[in-house]
Amino acid sequence: LAKTTQPISMDSYEGQEVNITCSHNNIATNDYITWYQQFPSQGPRFIIQGYKTKVTNEVASLFIPADRKSSTLSLPRVSLSDTAVYYCLVGDSGNTGKLIFGQGTTLQVKP
Amino acid sequence: SAVISQKPSRDICQRGTSLTIQCQVDSQVTMMFWYRQQPGQSLTLIATANQGSEATYESGFVIDKFPISRPNLTFSTLTVSNMSPEDSSIYLCSVEYNEQFFGPGTRLTVL
Numbered sequence: 001l002a003k004t005t006q007p008i009s010m011d012s013y014e015g016q017e018v019n020i021t022c023s024h025n026n027i028a029t030n031d032y033i034t035w036y037q038q039f040p041s042q043g044p045r046f047i048i049q050g051y052k053t054k055v056t057n058e059v060a061s062l063f064i065p066a067d068r069k070s071s072t073l074s075l076p077r078v079s080l081s082d083t084a085v086y087y088c089l090v091g092d093s094g095n096t097g098k099l100i101f102g103q104g105t106t107l108q109v110k111p
Numbered sequence: 112s113a114v115i116s117q118k119p120s121r122d123i124c125q126r127g128t129s130l131t132i133q134c135q136v137d138s139q140v141t142m143m144f145w146y147r148q149q150p151g152q153s154l155t156l157i158a159t160a161n162q163g164s165e166a167t168y169e170s171g172f173v174i175d176k177f178p179i180s181r182p183n184l185t186f187s188t189l190t191v192s193n194m195s196p197e198d199s200s201i202y203l204c205s206v207e208y209n210e211q212f213f214g215p216g217t218r219l220t221v222l
Binding site: 044046049103 | 115144146153154155156159203205210211212213214215216218
């Protein structure tokens with residue numbers, strides 16, 4: 001299971017686009033990249049998952065370069081309610097089901 | 112999606128006692144996972160619980176301290192035994208159901 005590195009914290013303002021980058025230099029061929037969001041006093045919630053290039057859903061976009069050694073979660077026009085911890089995970093969860101969490105990025109959105 | 116409930120949501124316990132945490136899922140799932148999240152920290156996987164077999168523990172966690180039951184495909188329990196203040200954490204169960212879903216967590220404080 002590949003180790004991930006993310007910024008510990010980020011600040012933003014309402015209405016801005018936020019990009020959180022995650023490094024995963026040892027990603028394996030079978031690994032997917034998954035991002036989770038965790039609010040205080042709640043369990044993590046799945047945001048988005050991708051393998052390569054770009055994935056977009058109603059919540060976020062995930063950009064993955066060709067070498068897959070990093071990925072960027074993009075949150076468009078954040079609001080105060082997007083203040084949370086964001087975790088980048090890399091692994092072949094379909095095989096083992098295990099998720100290994102890194103330290104996460106605490107995003108603080110200010111008015 | 113899978114909806115997960117945990118009981119109790121929180122508890123305050125005395126040193127040396129044990130607490131059993133229940134996890135109920137609204138769908139039948141093969142894999143269930145137990146995580147620990149210490150104050151201000153990321154999630155750490157304790158063990159994987161599959162129905163019909165013994166739980167598989169991660170490094171640093173042992174069955175005597177964290178016995179797990181998995182009597183059917185919708186339910187699991189985690190017991191925190193002989194508790195000490197260092198066991199004060201949030202304990203979360205998780206299931207894999209197309210994607211991974213987390214329960215709301217059980218906040219345990221050991222005095």
